[in-house]
Amino acid sequence: MNIHIVKEKDIGRVGMTRFLILLPLVFLIIGLIYGLGTDNLATILIGLKAITLSPTILLTDFLEVGGVASSLINVALVGFFNIYLIRRYELKINGVLIAAFFTVLGFSFFGKNLFNILPIYLGGYLYTKYQKISFKEVIAVIMFGTALSPLISEIGFYGFLNPMIALALAVAVGVFIGFVIVPLSSHMLKFHDGYNLYNIGFTSGIIGTVMTSFLRSVGITVTPVNIIYADNDWVIILLVITILVCLFFCGLYINGEALSEYKRILVYKGRLISDYTHLVGYGVTLVNMSLIGMVSLGYVLLVGGVVNGPVLAGVFTVMGFGAFGKHLKNIIPVMLGVIICAMILGYELNSTGVIISVLFSTTLAPIAGTYGPIIGLISGMLHMVLVTNVGVIHGGVNLYNNGFSGGIVAAVLIPVVDAFKKGR
Numbered sequence: 276m277n278i279h280i281v282k283e284k285d286i287g288r289v290g291m292t293r294f295l296i297l298l299p300l301v302f303l304i305i306g307l308i309y310g311l312g313t314d315n316l317a318t319i320l321i322g323l324k325a326i327t328l329s330p331t332i333l334l335t336d337f338l339e340v341g342g343v344a345s346s347l348i349n350v351a352l353v354g355f356f357n358i359y360l361i362r363r364y365e366l367k368i369n370g371v372l373i374a375a376f377f378t379v380l381g382f383s384f385f386g387k388n389l390f391n392i393l394p395i396y397l398g399g400y401l402y403t404k405y406q407k408i409s410f411k412e413v414i415a416v417i418m419f420g421t422a423l424s425p426l427i428s429e430i431g432f433y434g435f436l437n438p439m440i441a442l443a444l445a446v447a448v449g450v451f452i453g454f455v456i457v458p459l460s461s462h463m464l465k466f467h468d469g470y471n472l473y474n475i476g477f478t479s480g481i482i483g484t485v486m487t488s489f490l491r492s493v494g495i496t497v498t499p500v501n502i503i504y505a506d507n508d509w510v511i512i513l514l515v516i517t518i519l520v521c522l523f524f525c526g527l528y529i530n531g532e533a534l535s536e537y538k539r540i541l542v543y544k545g546r547l548i549s550d551y552t553h554l555v556g557y558g559v560t561l562v563n564m565s566l567i568g569m570v571s572l573g574y575v576l577l578v579g580g581v582v583n584g585p586v587l588a589g590v591f592t593v594m595g596f597g598a599f600g601k602h603l604k605n606i607i608p609v610m611l612g613v614i615i616c617a618m619i620l621g622y623e624l625n626s627t628g629v630i631i632s633v634l635f636s637t638t639l640a641p642i643a644g645t646y647g648p649i650i651g652l653i654s655g656m657l658h659m660v661l662v663t664n665v666g667v668i669h670g671g672v673n674l675y676n677n678g679f680s681g682g683i684v685a686a687v688l689i690p691v692v693d694a695f696k697k698g699r
Contacts, residue, residue, distance in 0.1 A: 286529060291368035291557065292361055294525065295376060298518070299354025302347045302380075305514055310344025319344050328432055331386045331425040332497065333671035334627070336584035338384065338504035343511065346584065350383040353392065357418060360396075364411035370550035370560070370599035375418035377595025378588075382421070385584035386674045390431075391424035394446045398453020405454075413457050419475035419675075420456035424449075426486055426672040435495055452482060467685035469547035470645070472600045473638040476678015483669035483679075490670075497670030503627055504583035512582050515572055515590060522594070523565035530558020537562060544644035545600035552598055564597030567606060571634055574610070579625040586627060588674075589634030596637070605644035605651065606637040612655020620659070632662050635677030639684060646692055657684045 286294075310319040322345025326337050337346040357379055366372055379387065399417035403410045431445030456478060463478040471477055487497050526533045540555050540563050551560040571593045575586055582590075593601065613636045617629045624630075636658045643651020662680035673679055 286557065292358070295361070295368065295373075296358050298380060299351040299358065301514070301518075302354065303351035305510070306344045306347030306351060309347065309510060310342075314342075314344065318342070319348065322346070323349060327388050327390050329428065330432055330500075331388070331391060331428040333425070333499045333666060333674065333676060334385070334585055335425070335500060335502050336385055336504045337388075338508075338511075338584045339502050343508055346384055347511075349388055350380055352389055353383040353387055354380050356389060356392075360414055364409070364414060366411055366414060368552070370552045371415045371548070373552070373560075373564075373598040374592075374595040374600075375415040378592045379418050379421060381588035381591025381595070382674055384587045386588075387421055387424050388428075391427040391445075391449070392421040394427055394449025395421050395424065395453040395456070397446075398450035398455075399457065400453070401450065402454045402457055416457050416460060416475065417453060419473075420453060420460075420479065422476055422479040422673055422675040422678070423452050423456075423483055423486075425674060426452070426483065429497060429672060430490075433495065448486070455482070463682070464547065467682045468689060470641045470685035470689055471638055471678065471681040472545070472547065472596055472640060473635075473675050473678025473681055474547065476638070476673065476675025477682030479673045479675055480665070480669055480679025480682070483673040487668075487670040487672055497672060499666055499671035503581075503585070505581060507581050511587070512572075512576075515568075515582070515587070519565050519568045519572065519594075522561045522568070526558045526561030526563075526565065528558075529561065530556055533558040533562045537566075540602050541604045543602070544641055545602065545605045546641040546645060547600065549600045549641075550598070551600075551602075560598045563602050564594045567597045567601055567603060567637075568594040570603065570607070574633065575630055578630070580630045581625075581627065583627060585631045586634070589631045593634055593637055596640075601637055601640045605640040608643040608648035608651030609636050609639045609655040609658070610634075612636070612652035612657075613659045614655075615652070616656040616659035628663070632659055632677065635675075636662075636681070638678055638681035642685060642688065650688075650692055654684055654688055657688060 322341030326341040326349050329335055329340050357376055396417055399413050400410050403413055427445045427449040430448055431442050460475050460478040464474050490497055536559050540559055543549050571590045575582060610633050613633045622629050636655050639654045642654045658680055662677055665680050666676050
């Protein structure tokens with residue numbers, strides 16, 4: 276396929292990095308204004324402490340654990356750390372990096388904090404030293420690899436060991452995860468053949484299952500929880516809407532013809548690796564991120580759902596992967612499949628569990644993009660059946676549970692579909 280990119284304003288790596296910096300900066304400012312307007316600095320710090328010391332396994336909503344202001348500031352802190360790495364190693368802002376950055380930001384409402392992600396980054400850094408390669412080559416993978424950060428918090432704060440020993444063990448486990456996640460993820464890609472966009476989620480599910488099994492064998496029970504923020508906060512909703520609008524108009528600023536050129540992105544199937552910043556340029560990519568983000572948030576509000584931590588993680592992840600595999604044509608059939616299956620099984624569509632299953636099911640977008648909307652819808656239905664049951668295997672320590680489920684669905688469904696195609 277010939278790639279033709281319309282002329283864009285040349286904003287370069289530095290320009291895109293500055294654009295990304297605005298996100299954690301906005302979260303920090305809004306968090307401080309929100310917190311100091313309703314409470315005081317001491318309350319914010321208490322909330323941050325609660326977030327840091329919580330086990331963070333699925334589902335642990337930081338909005339409920341530490342409050343809105345502290346959660347926003349936690350997102351900002353995690354975001355600034357990743358921006359530091361992006362600037363320090365002069366990373367090119369491509370599709371996978373945008374997807375990784377938005378995913379990390381989203382899950383900082385729901386599972387990730389500086390304490391439980393830093394050991395994983397350290398492990399990744401040590402891996403690059405051992406392999407004699409540059410750390411910049413694996414930073415995006417390590418960002419995704421923080422899916423297993425709850426395992427570090429769980430070990431560190433479970434209370435089964437002396438606190439200092441527990442913390443040391445937790446850090447050691449995090450370093451081990453960071454060290455092995457890169458080579459394992461490249462091998463796990465073969466399992467689903469690139470039809471599961473959350474490849475690290477599948478890899479993390481395997482690692483998490485092994486780790487959790489070991490903990491259970493020594494008498495440590497790791498079980499999922501359900502700590503959820505129960506009310507909509509319109510400050511957060513308006514903040515997300517503002518980000519979506521800014522993405523849209525930034526895309527138009529970079530490429531004045533981004534809307535008329537948008538149909539070009541729809542021809543891509545989305546299978547790994549589909550970097551839209553390379554295939555269609557930054558302008559169309561940002562518009563795509565905005566549009567699928569609007570569809571995601573609109574769905575949540577339409578069914579009467581709560582925009583809480585897990586839901587925010589879902590919306591931001593969908594937005595991020597709008598630069599790396601997802602677009603309106605290949606996500607909607609999968610989402611519809613999950614919704615239809617949920618209705619058949621009698622689930623409430625406005626429950627957080629169903630909503631995040633709908634949002635994260637878009638990991639299977641390449642199936643709809645490759646095989647059409649009917650197979651995409653079937654993949655969504657299978658995903659809904661599976662994702663509600665696989666979390667118990669890893670005990671909730673893998674934040675990307677839908678990636679784990681998506682990998683299994685793709686690995687089972689694609690060979691069957693291909694068999695029928697060859698038969699015909």
